[in-house]
Amino acid sequence: MRQYVRVLCGPRVGQICFWKLFLIVVLTTIFLYSKLREYSITLSVGCRPLVDETVRAKLLDVQRQLYKAFRVARSGSTRILLQQAIIQLAELDHQTDTLLSHPYTATFLQSNAADELPETCPEYWDDPQLDKVYFENVYKVQPCQRIPLDQLVELLLFAETCAQANYLIERVRKVYPTVFIRLALGDTVDRADSCGNWHLVDLFSQVNDEASTWRKLAEPGRTKYVLVGRNMADMTHYTDLDRMLRVMNNLSVDVVGGAVRLEPEGRWYSGCYQSTVRNFTIRLHPGHDVSAQSCAYCDYIASPFLVRRDVFQQGMSNSSMSGLIPFVQFFLGGLHNIDSNRALTTVACVDVLFHVAGAASSRGQGLAETPKSIWLPLARKWSINRIMLPGQVDHRWTCKEAGINCAHFKRAGLITPGCCLEELANCVKGFLTLAAEHNVSAFLVSGTNLGAVKTYGGFLPWERDADICWDGYKHAVVSGPIKTALHERYQCELGPIKLETKYGLDIESCSKITNNSCVYFPLHSANWRIELYGEPILVSERLWGLKQPTSIAINGIWATTVPNPGLALRHQYGDNILGHIQHWMDLGYSTGWSPYTHVEVAPFPPCPKDAIRHACLSGNYLPQGNIQFQDFSL
Template structure:
């Protein structure tokens, strides 16, 4: 459409005028959608690509980023500011009187914002209220107190403040306070213990207006230690792992775009109500970890645009304040458990190399449930499969039994560079049936005792029964078969006397592939076998043959250059879906990297 519009050729059909109007409408919709994606993009690389597309469409990437404007005769919420230069003021510091505001008839701040606070005692609440009133004397404050104490004289001294008693600083407490608010915005004073003029509310409102964002916070200073942090974090959920890391890749007007902010923040009252109503029993920092997380992961919420402005400073509880002073990296593992279980996360990676993991049993995750078309398997499920496979391979090595991996297990090692396919349904191992007595004897017992894997009864694959020598001479096939069971998995063990990997063709050792920490024998040319077995683009992603309702893996189903993932059933958590979260090619997306 764009090429036709700019080619000078136009449209020459009998309905050219109507067609041209339709194309202009479509082009306008495309511009709007690409611009929306540009504003929502969290990756710098993605944003550069979208910016290039916008230039081709004749749209500037930041075309709607400007100064505060009013609609019609409405008063602006804040007055426009301007920079006078970075020269220090005599007797002051370089930050004094550098940004100034143009005079305007604006909406009074007290008609726009109320402040929500939590204090552990009346004395702490009274101190904080007085500190805020020194800077913003007219702004209303709603205070929740954890322990009123006896007597209540200090709480009675708090002037013109709505006071609520709440048992703990959780989502319900903030919801309760928010219901008393009558202004458009609220400043959620989470962990706030002190207040100075450095907490510039006008600056935050200006950012919300200029950059069209939903929540604005700032840097934090831990009290009384004095340590300063930017407080901006990015978060991802992939492969059932939540990763939270400090940093940003996009910024504007000295404010960074963040997925999670550690500071108090300004937000619309109605938006806070909606975000906290969904789930509000978590306490402390986790209340807001989940609040910011769910707006990014839950389909019922649009992506919240959140910023942290480096010049807005909040004074928050420090390390000496116990639980209130804990940042995300200091929150103990057991506090994360409810969030992990609710979101079906078996791993949480936090700043400072903090790495929390849970088993599927810990979280009541049913691996058989996730052996389903359209979804990937939780990490803990693949670890269960890996534990049983590696248990058998290690025991086979200990008893000097020749084994090798093939079929889907080989393809997984080839495609992922050393792992299992995220949509695996079983594992396939070939073993030397002349070692039958070892398999059914000591190996079977040790598999159960050490690895909690049960070896089923032997299945005789030919008329020769367990006479492996006769089977090997007469046929080129498997002679014996076992099914190895774990809690959630079946592993196929094929006893084949014709062990292809050991046809060395003049080489010293068989080819080995890396499989989740082990080097294990396989066919001489793994990539060639995978390509010949499954089709031309074997590195592309096609799900398990059972997901397509096929009777056998030998049916042709994988010879595609690119194939869309199967639909994701609604009963699964959104981040488990292949469609919409993963590309149909590439293996880095399945690795535990940011």
């Protein structure tokens, strides 16, 4: 059906919506500042921490959001305002002596109760000139009574052979002689006892490097934390558990990782990635927006990591994937909340170094090296059909391959998967191609025209059909050779002809008395209906002295359209046709000519409760602008 998309905000929507966001950020910052001042006053009356950890975490979260907003903002004035807010927030950090104010000052870690020992002792920065050759012993640890490390952390490891297991255990023991190790052996090892007897080591044989193995390793509850040695191949003192525990406490984060060094190649990587889940695409890109205490905030990390046991168990509870994919699921699932009730906060500290398997090992495959087939379970779980990875790796699947049911997403409040729109595009381009081959004039109208204008060459992300007008005098060609070719070449089915006037197939008589189509065909694919209107008058051929009809880009081809598509759409639907609203069917109207077309302000419909979160229009997309629907880097 011919449809309308209207505006959600007025002409100044960008400024209005931004100022609402900016006001929220400012008010939140003021609130946090007042809380910080409140806690600082308590210093004179007791041994309270300088800043409450919850307030500190919220303050840092505001800072991260501002950085991300600054990165994606395109308006110069918006970027300046955000930059000013970031600077003011940094000044607030300095004034209240928060986590970014004095990174070299020792921070005393407070336990939850007065009679409990801290998890680690504070550190302080000494004179760098005393160690100006190696620069490895400048930070000193202040002596204190603390919970022993082996009562806090267990190591979870995986090895493919006994030789690898024995080497790894031996290397760990040189650094951490009393930390308990739980190690899984690959399925090539028949019995765990064939690898020898080790003190404080549990071995499990005949398992694979998959989610179920890591869940099994994490099951016992002796310690609060586990170091998940997901791809660990060696151990040195550079893998500093105390440093990670200190960061865990100071920054109130959930996961602490570090940089990685590939073994035996020796190549160093920071291993920090940011992510987006949008337009049914997952993107992972190296880099960070925010850092604290030499640790970058990341959406995904490539290194082994320290994590609370219960957080890890919850995040891995329903994953059945293998290799690095369950860890991608762990981080993205925790961050984007498809399986958890809270957002996971992760940092990678560049001074903490993990020695991981290199290119010679299958376990050394990074994001870009992991084969497309291994990613498919993740794509199915998230209902996405595209994954973009570093190194311009771009994995795509059909809706069928990704297990996407297009009908499920053709509902109010949801955006339509790109693979579903590709099915629609196939039949639209098929009909236009065949019409050109058989000399039948055809052109885009209504909602399909609107999609091409609004998105600069695509379909509306919430499309429900497509609209094409064609030369009604050629109905026999359409119902004959074009119908046959649509079935054979494009797997699209042309339905029976419908006569729109009392004149039937007498197009000449119809043309004299009607302001409507003379005949009509429905064109179907598995999930779509395309409206084909046989017109007595071809508006597209009103050239006004020009040599060629107007054509518009649509899904990779140039298609004929009305002479001035923007003008026709504005007159058809009312002003500001570039704003966003869903199809009139989703709003409960019986026709696209309903009065709703002249209402300029309305919210997106609420998201269905059973919908996957990233598919929701509300909360993910703005009421104006088409860049948000395009593929671009982070």
